[in-house]
Amino acid sequence: MVGSVGKGCSEADRAYIAGLIDCDGAIMASIESHKEKKFRFRVRVILQLTQKNKNLLQWVHTLLGVGYIRQNRTTFDWIAKDQHYCRELLEMIQAYSRGKQKQVKLALEILQASITSKSNLIKVAQLADTLSSYNVRSFGRRKNYASKIQEYTSSND
Numbered sequence: 001m002v003g004s005v006g007k008g009c010s011e012a013d014r015a016y017i018a019g020l021i022d023c024d025g026a027i028m029a030s031i032e033s034h035k036e037k038k039f040r041f042r043v044r045v046i047l048q049l050t051q052k053n054k055n056l057l058q059w060v061h062t063l064l065g066v067g068y069i070r071q072n073r074t075t076f077d078w079i080a081k082d083q084h085y086c087r088e089l090l091e092m093i094q095a096y097s098r099g100k101q102k103q104v105k106l107a108l109e110i111l112q113a114s115i116t117s118k119s120n121l122i123k124v125a126q127l128a129d130t131l132s133s134y135n136v137r138s139f140g141r142r143k144n145y146a147s148k149i150q151e152y153t154s155s156n157d
Contacts, residue, residue: 027045053076
């Protein structure tokens with residue numbers, strides 16, 4: 001692996017992190033308005049691990065060298081939002097993931113997409129919609145990102 005994320009990870013570490021993400025993790029995509037972007041939106045992939053054991057998340061954070069840890073009421077979250085690092089991490093665990101193979105593939109498609117037109121942006125937003133449909137926590141509060149973008153962009157864009 002050429003990237004910087006987890007370059008000291010053994011094969012066992014990569015498989016273990018993939019298992020953590022499969023079981024206690026989330027691979028999410030969000031659409032955010034962004035004034036500096038040509039089409040006023042950006043699509044971001046977010047990786048998250050939730051544990052009661054903060055030490056496990058600190059190990060992941062130290063091993064990978066990315067993300068941050070935050071405390072909730074009864075748990076801790078490790079969160080990675082940097083798109084370059086998310087892509088490297090997903091590529092690193094892709095071969096080991098079992099439970100979230102589809103989510104890994106969709107997230108990588110989103111991260112590899114080049115948004116050069118409004119139609120590209122809508123296609124990526126549709127991928128984000130599909131990815132959110134796999135997340136249990138998103139059920140019932142899912143947003144249709146593609147419709148959101150179409151609603152806020154004019155036909156002249």
